[in-house]
Amino acid sequence: MALKYKRIKGTRDILPAESEVREQLWQKARKILLRYGYGFITTPTFEATELFVRSVGEATDIVEKEMYTFTDRGGRSLTLRPEGTAGVVRAYLENHMIPPVKLAYYENVFRAERPQKGRLREFWQIGVEFIGAGDPLADAETIELGLTLLKEFGFKELKLELNSIGTVEDRQRYRNVLIEYLEKRKDELCEDCQRRLYRNPLRVLDCKIDGPKLKDAPNIMDYLSEDSKRHFEKVLEYLELWGIDYEINNRLVRGLDYYTHTVFEFKTAGLGAQNTVLAGGRYDGLVEELGGPPTPAVGFALGVERVIIALNLDAQPPKPEYFIVTHGDEARKFAVELIRQLRAEGISVDMSHNPKSMKAQMKLANRTGARYTIIIGEDELSSQKVKIRDMESGEEKLLSVGELLKLG
């Protein structure tokens, strides 16, 4: 194959059939989001680099090595958004929105990772941000909304894992204790974890190699403040009230620094190593971090491609209702006018734009999947009728243009 231009690694072409799948997912999501009081927002694809460094966190992998950052012609450092929350919070502040406010989006995000199953460099997320609500009910509702969306998409087997990482202070306290604990076992840790020990000690517990060995590691629950604990318990109470199954995973950590208190992930089979389809949590410090007043918030994002892969979704590309086949120059001219009228009436109809044999036109008609073929030739012109052929049954009947238009 000697193609001159190819897709950039980790990007995809979304063809007509998959476009239908995505549209269906988004329509389902929209319907439910409206039910929960969400409005929709679209923010720019790129923002000032500093916005993401500030919100996602300087020391996170996303910021350190996964951002598509470039300098524009004015010498400003810009970045293709690696996630959706930062831009939405920025827009919330910039547009002086009044809390509480619920904002949902469907947008592409970019991360320069090595692609693999369920992981792309450009991928799409459906996300929600509930800004200005600090009550545990908001956490619980957000989780319940995520579950509702996934069920609506068709998921049957889902595992909800959740944890609380408390406030920034709680986490700092826990971090210190954990580092102390890990330092004593430094020699037993794998290479990666020795490196992670000071940078991201919470991650060590999640390590596939070392995690299981550290059964007696300090538990974050023991280091949460009373308020934090109570908040988390309230969240669990609501989930139980609604009969939502969950599993507490005290080693669940998120890769973005802005999270506080509740963090959660929905996992599923069929995704290879990337088994999380939806993840999120509370981020009470972010609005303030970005220059606003102290404002609690909670949200999540789900990976559209992961949903499609996990559920093995597909759909038919759109088909026209009619396809016009002509014989002779006069008939073609007649068809050109007819097709315009039909389309003006809202009917989907197409024809061959290159003059071809009737056989070739019929083949094209067949391939487009049209329900009916409209055949126009000398006979039809002289009788002022067109022949409608049912492509399924092969039945044909003559109709006047007026009758055809009425039929729709």
Add this chain to the structure above:
RNA sequence: GUGAGCGUAGCUCAACUGGUCAGAGCACCAGACUGUGGAUCUGGGGGUUGGGGGUUCGAGUCCCCUCGCUCACCCCA
């Protein structure tokens, strides 16, 4: 960034230990059917076997480099 596997027509794949091995099916186009698709038959276009170098009388087939794809690690949706 690290590791493993794979790269032959648009697609799915053949070609024994290096020797008519550059093929098949599907798809596409045309004809059989000078006004009719999806079936059948016939024919046609399309590949510098990802690219470069090497070994050899001779290389998709062996060696090296390179590019690309896939999966996994890391991390994440």
